[in-house]
Amino acid sequence: MAADIRLTLPDGSERTVPERTTARAVAESIGPRLAQAAVAAKLDGDVVELDRPLARSGRFEVLTEKNPDALPVLRHSSAHVLATAVRRLFPEAGIGFGPSIDDGFYYDFQVPRPFTPEDLERIEAEMQRVVAGDDPFVREEVSREEARRRFAGDPLKLERLEEIPEGDVISVYRSGAFEDLCRGPHVPATGRIKHVKLLHAAGAYWRGDERRQMLQRIYGTAWFSKQDLDAYLLRLEEARKRDHRVIGKALDLFSIQEDVGPGLIFWHPKGAMLQHQLRRFVEDAILARGYELVFTPHITREQLFIKSGHLPYYEENQFPAMAAAAGDAEDVRYRVKPMNCPLHILIYKSQQRSYRDLPVRLAEIANVYRNERSGTLHGMLRVRGLTMDDGHLFLRPDQIQDEIALALELVDFVLAQTFGITYRLDLATRPAEKLGDDAVWDQAEAALKGALEHLGLTYRLDEGGGAFYGPKIDVKFDDAIGREWQGATIQLDFNLPERFELEYTGADNKPHRPVMIHRAIFGTLERFVGFLIEHFAGAFPLWLAPEQVRVLPITDAQLEAARALHAKLRAAGIRSHVDERNETLNYRIRDGEMMKVPYLAVMGGREAEAGAVAVRARGAGNKQDVMPQDAFVATLAEHIRSRARVP
């Protein structure tokens, strides 16, 4: 009666087994050791547990601990073990969701008081007892009525249950005394979870909605081997050393001062040099691409932002209004700008534009201020005083595709070709609170999508992630500990031209409405420099490094020769200084390496006499390169000119 199904194994061979054979049975038929090592199985890309009867033919694979697809299964099961332990110690705890995430898992609990670090220790110890129990994970399919009965004491689970569409399978997983409404899959038994560690607890809104209750979320990580777990914990520690806040302090790049306020960056001389070089770089790049630089005021009458729609759509991110200026009517108020677009629009509007003039490309590296919520601030990566490398393009509709392509080319030139950064693209569509009609949004979203697809770029869809005035293509990157941030952005806008009644005169001698593109390449200098610090771990390429060469005379006898080399470097535009401190050479080399200076130029008696220099490149250890001073200067000057990624 049972029909046969055909399973295609990874080696290409086929196996015919009766329908409803379990994955475990198939694994056993392949080999007992494979069955021993099996964690779960995969049928046509879907991960299933070993005891699940197979219902259809397809590509079949046994997942062992070596297979990366097995890790999410382990981690999801670890979340159940966590919940089991919490329920044992805190029987009154309500349960929310407990998924696997990158590198680990979490589980949300509804508890009368938040977990303390001591609670976490107790919970972790209890988890070890759950693991020792080696309870099998048992899957059961139940009716909606039965599920309601079983989760009667768990209001969060009941809420979730009611969202499962009629006709869908409702599955329940039980291990020991713990039962969860869950899709699975799971490892065979709790005993498979050996190398698990709880990391921290924090509040998290139920369903990610800040209007709803806050649950207590416990984060953990789980691995198949102790080595993997230790390696992961070491990786976290190493990442902490790359943190731009740590390096920024160690290399004296920037500070944030309580007297002045959170989210406001002090660029110290070395950090300011980074910003200076980046500004020069991007200004050259955009001037070569037909942009014109502008400068606009930092504060404007509030009326401008009412007209643009920033008030009220963006009001919660703006600083409150300032009083009227001397001589103004009393009801006039000023705002510090959170964006530059309305001001650039006014420059566009300051004269009549012909279709021949378009595209008009205006750019400004401008300071804007946004009233970001206090809990979101993060070093240089999320600040209240932002230095945007902003640009606004005013186009004829027929120029949209080309200009988006040019903007994407510029992004790639700066990020990938210059810095070697790999980035991801998101297409962010209309948000809930938005300006303008859906028809206009349809058009704008289609144009961005068309440009991405025309260029053959892969992208993710960020539903609802657009700006209030238009959809955008965002560039995303990760920080040292894997958090995702947005850098460059290209935004298409049909709304602001409408609100400001922008026009150009067409070939038909009639007025037409231009389209706008808002774009930033770095995003903001704050976030970009913060990211670069982590990307390079403070070891910036030569052209960007605040201090490019440090000249080290071995003894005072070489002081004059060292100063002479320094003068040659300076004359060639190279940022150098002489370390004249009364310390051993070893001490000064160590300091130079720790300060990430690209080249240490050691000047000893032999070199001074020969007009040479002993060059130690950053990170090259004690491998030194003795060369004529002129050759050294010329080589560096060329690397700087070409923005080579050295040393």
Place this chain on the structure above:
RNA sequence: GCUGACGUAGCUCAACGGUAGAGCGGCUGAUUUGUAAUCAGCAGGUUGAGGGUUCGAUUCCCUCCGUCAGCUCCA
């Protein structure tokens, strides 16, 4: 903004009801050094701010400010 943890010398950290300490860094002196820390001495703190409890508070309690992690929100 919300939940929790944490704020001690320039930096990294000790001390946890009884006169606040170390290493690094800084300064001074000696040393003149050949590829990742030379030695010695000295200076440096109303323990984030304000209140309270106490004979006595860095330590316990409250409020505020800030930082960190997460959530939410965003370049």
